[in-house]
Amino acid sequence: AQRVTQPEKLLSVFKGAPVELKCNYSYSGSPELFWYVQYSRQRLQLLLRHISRESIKGFTADLNKGETSFHLKKPFAQEEDSAMYYCALKRVGNTPLVFGKGTRLSVIA
Amino acid sequence: NAGVTQTPKFRVLKTGQSMTLLCAQDMNHEYMYWYRQDPGMGLRLIHYSVGEGTTAKGEVPDGYNVSRLKKQNFLLGLESAAPSQTSVYFCASLLAGGYNEQFFGPGTRLTVL
Numbered sequence: 001a002q003r004v005t006q007p008e009k010l011l012s013v014f015k016g017a018p019v020e021l022k023c024n025y026s027y028s029g030s031p032e033l034f035w036y037v038q039y040s041r042q043r044l045q046l047l048l049r050h051i052s053r054e055s056i057k058g059f060t061a062d063l064n065k066g067e068t069s070f071h072l073k074k075p076f077a078q079e080e081d082s083a084m085y086y087c088a089l090k091r092v093g094n095t096p097l098v099f100g101k102g103t104r105l106s107v108i109a
Numbered sequence: 110n111a112g113v114t115q116t117p118k119f120r121v122l123k124t125g126q127s128m129t130l131l132c133a134q135d136m137n138h139e140y141m142y143w144y145r146q147d148p149g150m151g152l153r154l155i156h157y158s159v160g161e162g163t164t165a166k167g168e169v170p171d172g173y174n175v176s177r178l179k180k181q182n183f184l185l186g187l188e189s190a191a192p193s194q195t196s197v198y199f200c201a202s203l204l205a206g207g208y209n210e211q212f213f214g215p216g217t218r219l220t221v222l
Contacts (some may be wrong), residue, residue: 009149034211043113044152044199044213086151096142096167097211101151 002027004089006100013077014108021072021103023061023087032090033063033070034097039083047072047085057081077107111135113214115200121220122190130185130217132200138212139205141183142167143175145196146216152199158183159205190221 003026013019025031033050048056050063050070061072070087084104088097113134122128132141142157144167154167158177172194174186183202187194200214 006151043215044201046210049210096154096157099144099152101149 002031002089002091002098004087004098004100006085006087006103008103009101010104010106012106012108015079016076019072019074019077019081019105019107021085021087021105023070023072023100025068025070025087025089027068027089027091029092033061034088034090035059035061035070035072036086036088036099037083038086038102044086077105079107079109081105082107113200113202113212115198115214115217117217118215119218121222122187123222124191126190126221127186127188128190128219129187130198130200130219132183132185132202132214133181134183134200134202134212135181136202136204136212137180138202139180140203141177142201142203142211143173143183143185144199144201145169145194146199147196155185155198190219192221195219195221 005024035047036044037047038044059074063070084102086102087100090097116131143155144152146152153169155173156175158164161180164175176184198217201211203211
C-alpha cells in the first residue's frame with residue numbers, strides 16, 4: 001500500500017535558519033509528489049509539485065527515487081513560513097492523493 | 110470564480126443528530142473528495158467521486174454517506190453523529206488528466222457533543 005511518512009510533527013527553527021521538512025514515501029510505481037501548505041485557519045493550498053521543479057516562496061523539493069524521499073527545503077526561514085505542511089503522493093492515473101500526517105513549522109523571531 | 114465552497118462553516122450537533130455538509134465547485138472538475146482533518150492524524154480520505162452519479166469509499170468511510178447528483182456538488186451526510194466525528198472536514202476537487210492541482214474548500218468545523 002502507498003504510504004507517506006513525515007517523521008516530524010513539529011519543527012521549530014529560528015528566523016534566517018535553514019529549514020528541511022522531511023517526507024518519505026512507499027510506492028512501487030512512479031509517483032507524483034506534492035507539498036501542500038495550510039496557514040493558520042485557512043484552507044490547504046498547493047505549494048509545489050515535483051514535476052514542476054520550481055521554487056515557490058523560496059522553497060524547493062527534489063524527488064529522490066533512490067531514497068524514496070521528497071524533502072522540502074528553504075535556505076532562510078521567515079516568520080510567515082510558520083504553517084502546517086503536508087506531503088502528498090498520487091499514484092499513476094487520477095487516484096486520490098495520499099497525505100502524510102503533516103509537520104507544523106514554527107519560525108521563531 | 111468562487112473555486113470550492115463549503116457550507117456550513119461551523120456546526121455543533123448532539124450525539125445521534127444528522128446533518129449534511131455541502132461542497133460546491135464551479136471549475137467543472139470531474140473529481141471531488143471529502144477529507145477529515147484531526148490533530149496528529151493529518152488528512153484522511155472519507156469518500157470520493159470520479160464523476161456525477163459515482164462515489165467510492167476512502168480510508169475512513171464508516172458513519173458517513175455521500176452523494177454526487179450534480180457534477181458541481183458533493184454532499185457528505187452523517188446519519189447519526191458521534192463524538193468521534195468531531196473534526197474539521199475539507200472538500201476538494203480535481204480536474205481529470207495530467208498533473209493537475211487539487212483545490213480545497215475552506216473547511217467545516219463540526220463538533221458533536
